[in-house]
């Protein structure tokens with residue numbers, strides 16, 4: 001029998017102290033992460049990995065509803081950001097009381113842009129390293145490490161989806177979303193990711209360090 005390890009994020013943040021701990025959300029509700037002293041936004045952090053990301057045009061579009069917050073078009077190399085989302089502050093969601101992970105762990109402009117830039121990074125590396133010359137395939141789709149990690153996490157999600165280790169329900173969509181959600185969590189709250197899912201934290205850390213310009 002596997003014992004459940006469910007970390008209450010509110011408690012975790014309070015214990016951790018420091019930035020973002022004061023105004024965190026309560027049961028089942030999102031909390032805003034403090035904006036000061038956190039060492040920069042997710043967007044600025046991912047741009048430290050690849051400064052070329054700053055050249056990608058970001059187009060705000062009213063066409064997205066609540067469901068789709070943003071999109072990366074890998075053929076045109078354009079990031080689309082929902083207009084509503086572009087006005088929202090960064091929020092982090094904790095697991096529901098029964099342990100069910102939230103659909104998105106982070107929302108708000110900074111989170112959504114970080115997620116979309118992670119896709120851009122994934123496709124950019126995929127193009128450069130694909131030994132099959134497969135243009136337009138993401139690195140995460142061809143990397144054994146990422147494919148295996150996604151398969152493992154998806155299997156764990158199906159068996160123990162409430163064990164506290166799942167980044168978000170959306171991250172279980174496919175390996176590309178898993179990569180983008182993992183990178184976003186790593187950028188926005190590395191301590192959280194490391195405590196919840198050290199294996200994913202380590203893989204992101206290894207991958208990003210190898211990609212650093």
Ligand SMILES: [Zn+2]
Pocket residue numbers: 115119176177180
């Ligand atoms: Zn995505």
